[in-house]
Amino acid sequence: MKSLLARIPWINSKNRGSHLAGLYIANDKVVAVILHYVDNAWEIKESVVEAFQHESEKLPAFSSVVSKLPVESMLCVLLPENAYQWVQIEKPNLPEQDIISSLPWTVKDMVSLEPSDIIADYYDASLKQGALNKINVVVTSRTLFQPLLNIIHDSNVLLDSVTTPEMILCDMVIKDDGSHMLVSQQFGNEPSLHIIRNGELLLSRKLRGLIALAQQPLAQLKLGLLDVFGLELQRSLDYFESQLKQPPIKSLQLAIPNLELHGMAQELSQFFPARVMPFESSLTLCQQQSVEMQFAIAAALSLDARGEYENAH
Known part of the structure; x- marks a missing residue:
C-alpha cells in the first residue's frame, strides 16, 4: 500500500481536481x-518553497505553501x-x-505515544517470515498532525493521501524483477536502508549511529x-x-547528501558484488531536481498512479 493513512475518514479520496500537488516537509523547508x-x-x-530555521516556524511555512496551491488541487x-x-x-x-481501529491499542507498548494520540495505518509485509503474516504499521501523533490537517481543511485544496518517504521511494526506484538496496x-537524521523490488x-x-555519513569528508569516513x-x-x-530466502540484490544505491x-x-564497490552507485530517480520529471523537489514530484505523481484520474483528462 503506497498511500499510508489513506483510509482515515478525513481523506477526500472521492474528489478530483485539475492539478496534482505533492508537499514534502524537510528539515529546513516545506516544498x-x-x-x-x-x-x-x-x-x-x-513549485513553492518556504524555508524555516526553527521548529516554531515550520507550521507557518506549511500554511504559506498550502495557501499558494491551486484551488481544488x-x-x-x-x-x-x-x-x-x-x-x-x-x-x-x-x-x-x-x-485499523485496533492499531492504537495493539502498538501502544511499541511506540512513544499514548493510544489516544495515535493515528495509524498499515500495509501487509511483502515477504513472509515463516508461517507468520506480518503487517508494517506507521504511527504518527494526532497532536502533531492535527494542526497541519486544520490548515489543509481551511484551504481550497483536497487532501487525497498522507504517506512517508519510504513509500514514495518505491515509485522512484527503477521497477524491474531485481531487488535494489537504497x-x-x-x-x-540517521540514514535509512530500504530494499525495493518492482515498486x-x-x-x-x-541505521543507528551513522548520522555523520552526510557530514564527514571521504578521507575521514x-x-x-x-x-x-x-x-x-x-x-x-x-x-x-539467508532469513528471508531472497536472491542477491541487483544494485546498492546511495541517496546521502555528502x-x-x-x-x-x-x-x-570493492566489497559488494552488486553495482554500487549514487541514487538517481527513475521518474523523468525528477531528473536534474533537488532531493526535496524529487520527493514532492513523486508524491504528486503517486496520486495518478492509482488510476483515479483516468477519466479526468
Missing part, C-alpha cells in the same frame, strides 16, 4: 510541486521523518477496518565510519538472503 496535464502527460506547472503530503514511527506486528485475525538520509518495499530499517556502514549493509544483505558521494560509492 510543494504542482503538476498539470499537458499533451497526455503530467508536467511541472510550478489534489494533494499528497509526505510526513517528515521525525513525525512518525514504524513497527512490525503479527497481523490480527480481524476485518480490515477493525484492524540508503537515504537527510542532514541531521514494493521488502525491507526497511534505520575511511578512518572507520565507512567500514561500520559497510558492515551494517552486509548484515542487512545477509538477513535478506559532496563526495561518488567516492563513497567507489569505496563500497
Whole structure:
C-alpha cells in the first residue's frame, strides 16, 4: 500500500481536481510541486518553497505553501521523518477496518505515544517470515498532525493521501524483477536502508549511529565510519538472503547528501558484488531536481498512479 493513512475518514479520496500537488516537509523547508496535464502527460506547472530555521516556524511555512496551491488541487503530503514511527506486528485475525481501529491499542507498548494520540495505518509485509503474516504499521501523533490537517481543511485544496518517504521511494526506484538496496538520509537524521523490488518495499530499517555519513569528508569516513556502514549493509544483505530466502540484490544505491558521494560509492564497490552507485530517480520529471523537489514530484505523481484520474483528462 503506497498511500499510508489513506483510509482515515478525513481523506477526500472521492474528489478530483485539475492539478496534482505533492508537499514534502524537510528539515529546513516545506516544498510543494504542482503538476498539470499537458499533451497526455503530467508536467511541472510550478513549485513553492518556504524555508524555516526553527521548529516554531515550520507550521507557518506549511500554511504559506498550502495557501499558494491551486484551488481544488489534489494533494499528497509526505510526513517528515521525525513525525512518525514504524513497527512490525503479527497481523490480527480481524476485518480490515477493525484492524485499523485496533492499531492504537495493539502498538501502544511499541511506540512513544499514548493510544489516544495515535493515528495509524498499515500495509501487509511483502515477504513472509515463516508461517507468520506480518503487517508494517506507521504511527504518527494526532497532536502533531492535527494542526497541519486544520490548515489543509481551511484551504481550497483536497487532501487525497498522507504517506512517508519510504513509500514514495518505491515509485522512484527503477521497477524491474531485481531487488535494489537504497540508503537515504537527510542532514541531521540517521540514514535509512530500504530494499525495493518492482515498486514494493521488502525491507526497511534505520541505521543507528551513522548520522555523520552526510557530514564527514571521504578521507575521514575511511578512518572507520565507512567500514561500520559497510558492515551494517552486509548484515542487512545477509538477513535478506539467508532469513528471508531472497536472491542477491541487483544494485546498492546511495541517496546521502555528502559532496563526495561518488567516492563513497567507489569505496563500497570493492566489497559488494552488486553495482554500487549514487541514487538517481527513475521518474523523468525528477531528473536534474533537488532531493526535496524529487520527493514532492513523486508524491504528486503517486496520486495518478492509482488510476483515479483516468477519466479526468
